[in-house]
Amino acid sequence: MLSIERQEMIRDILLEQKSVSVSELTERFGVSFETIRRDLKVLEKEGLIEKSYGGAILKQKVMNSADFQTLSHIMIESKKKMALQAVEFISPGDCIYIGFATTCVQVATMLPDIPITVMTNSLEVMNVLSGRKNITLFAAGGCWDPRNCAFLGRTAMTNLSQYHLDKAFISCRALSMEEGISDKTEMESDMRRKIVAGSNEVYLLADSSKFDKVTFVKTCGFDKIKVVITDKKLNNSWRTFFEENGIQYYDEEVIKKEWEEEASEEK
Numbered sequence: 201m202l203s204i205e206r207q208e209m210i211r212d213i214l215l216e217q218k219s220v221s222v223s224e225l226t227e228r229f230g231v232s233f234e235t236i237r238r239d240l241k242v243l244e245k246e247g248l249i250e251k252s253y254g255g256a257i258l259k260q261k262v263m264n265s266a267d268f269q270t271l272s273h274i275m276i277e278s279k280k281k282m283a284l285q286a287v288e289f290i291s292p293g294d295c296i297y298i299g300f301a302t303t304c305v306q307v308a309t310m311l312p313d314i315p316i317t318v319m320t321n322s323l324e325v326m327n328v329l330s331g332r333k334n335i336t337l338f339a340a341g342g343c344w345d346p347r348n349c350a351f352l353g354r355t356a357m358t359n360l361s362q363y364h365l366d367k368a369f370i371s372c373r374a375l376s377m378e379e380g381i382s383d384k385t386e387m388e389s390d391m392r393r394k395i396v397a398g399s400n401e402v403y404l405l406a407d408s409s410k411f412d413k414v415t416f417v418k419t420c421g422f423d424k425i426k427v428v429i430t431d432k433k434l435n436n437s438w439r440t441f442f443e444e445n446g447i448q449y450y451d452e453e454v455i456k457k458e459w460e461e462e463a464s465e466e467k
Contacts, residue, residue: 201229207239211248214258218409221255278431282405283307285429285450285458286369289403292316294366297395298325300350301371303405311335319363321351321391338363345387352387360394368399374413375406377441380421382414389417401426408432422447429455 206229213220225236240256243249249256283306290296292314298304300322308318308328318329321340329337342356370392372381381404383389396402402425411430427448434442434451442449450458 203235203239203242206231207242210239211243214243214249214256219252219255219257223254278407279303279306280310281452281455282407282429282431283310285455286403286405287311289367289427290314290316295319295364297365297368297370297399298322299368299370299392299395300325300348301405303371303407304369307369307405319360319365321356323349323351348388352391357390357394360391360398363398365395365399367401367403368395369403369405370395371405372410372419373415374410375404376412376414377437379414379418381419381425383417383419384415386417389419392419396420396424399424403427403429405429411438 209229210220210225213225222233222236222240225239226233229236240249240251243256244251247259249258251257279302282303286307287310290311293316295317297319298308298311300320305322305324305328308320308322308325311318311329311332313332313334315334315336317336317338318325319338319340320326320329321342326337326339329335340351340356340359342351342359343353345352372392373383373388375381381392383392396419404425404427406428408431411434422445425447427450428442429450431452433453434449439449
């Protein structure tokens with residue numbers, strides 16, 4: 201394997217895991233400690249990582265600036281599990297919004313061909329659902345944003361003002377108990393804020409890497425969030441926070457328990 205190929209794979213591992221040890225990488229690639237240290241030195245010079253004792257940590261700004269295509273290839277299994285749980289809340293006759301985050305695209309992928317109306321500004325969601333005969337598909341329009349593979353901006357906001365939605369399935373860049381939900385850019389934040397305001401129920405899909413963080417633009421608080429779906433077990437502080445604010449949460453433990461109960465009932 202060429203060093204540039206190995207460094208690209210290390211980059212993807214870090215995007216998914218956020219940190220990695222030298223010993224883990226040497227075992228994975230079957231190369232020496234010195235080879236991995238040279239790879240990490242290259243990534244450090246590129247501004248991707250910070251070297252730590254025995255390994256490396258992904259710089260937070262790298263994760264925040266990653267584009268749609270980069271994010272779509274990481275944490276796929278976690279995203280599918282969250283999406284499968286989200287689909288459980290969608291019923292025939294619903295008018296829903298599916299967001300432009302990579303996890304939300306998985307919701308569209310998992311969605312059965314049932315009679316519902318879907319509003320989206322995600323090109324990927326449009327592509328996934330365009331062949332479903334029973335789904336009425338609406339596009340928000342707007343200015344093309346290649347980094348998010350979505351249409352954003354003033355036109356999209358104006359168009360969304362004409363519609364009211366039963367349920368919205370969104371993600372975010374970060375969430376904090378103190379600062380609420382935040383995003384990287386004003387366009388992302390404005391779009392999600394508009395969707396939250398125009399929906400009866402909001403379902404937030406956020407993987408564990410986004411918790412206890414704050415990014416540039418505040419999108420909203422938790423007052424309109426009905427359900428939070430995540431990929432790892434929440435700590436007691438977050439569980440208590442959601443319970444005190446009347447928010448249902450589905451983490452790794454809760455999802456596994458529900459699936460086991462369903463499997464038992466089917467028998």
